[in-house]
Amino acid sequence: MKTVIGLMLFVNLLFSAVIDDYLNTLKVQAQTQNPNFKDFSVKRGNEIFNSKHLGKRGEVISCASCHGEDFTKTSKHYFTGKLIQPLSPKVNPERLSDIKSIEKWLRRNFNDVYKREGTAQEKGDVLYYILSKDK
Template sequence: MYKMMLFAVMLLGTSAVQAGDGTVIDEVLAGYQAEGVGSFSAEHGKEMWIAKHEGPLGLDGNPSGEAFKIRRDDEPRSRSCQTCHGTDLSLPGKHWRTGKLINPMSPKAKPVEVDEDDGPRFSDKAKIEKWFLRNCKWTVGRECTGQEKGDLLSFLRNQ
């Protein structure tokens, strides 16, 4: 039993170190590179992070009348990543509607234990993709491209 617990602690410690040293981010970025995107720009990622978007966009990149019909009255008309995550990425964010705390986006910041399964930021490739899908659709009104996700990750990893 003791050996099994020791192994589990070592395994968990390894995944935390892996997240802290950016290995998972490197793997995700390599996946985007394999899709044929260009080189990543942390500066462009920062511009995307602070950019304001006016409601959902249609497939043509223009605001969709249909999408605006389903917009909630209390939903922000203009939104950015900062709407929920804030401007200081070392601090927790707050969901605009529910008020639920969101762990800091900085990989260097300590999680605030929002959920039991929260680990170090950017330590799980599936979670990275899940949150990009959900947040890009809400913020930009579409899925982000591999280039956009790579630029954002390049920006966030250095915060």
């Protein structure tokens, strides 16, 4: 039992190290791009995630169109109807555990909704928002 708890703590630490690392990188970039930048914001992240925009294939969509609003549940891909595993790292330990994967999906998904890449600040804001739901 102790070993299991120890292992879980260890995995947890590894996980937070990855996302913390990535958020720190984004912070440095955001500061370079905007000298007035202080910190990422859950409120701005909420707006980025839930507001609708003219996106891919002329459809008016938000991030929630594919990921839903409850990050502990599976959701349906807006265009293909395929199931998407929950965004919450709490129920889906593979989430936000690999920087390459996070970057790949954020690049792709910002393009789906905003038809452009997200800025460092926007990426940090939206990650703060996703993580805030696990608290």
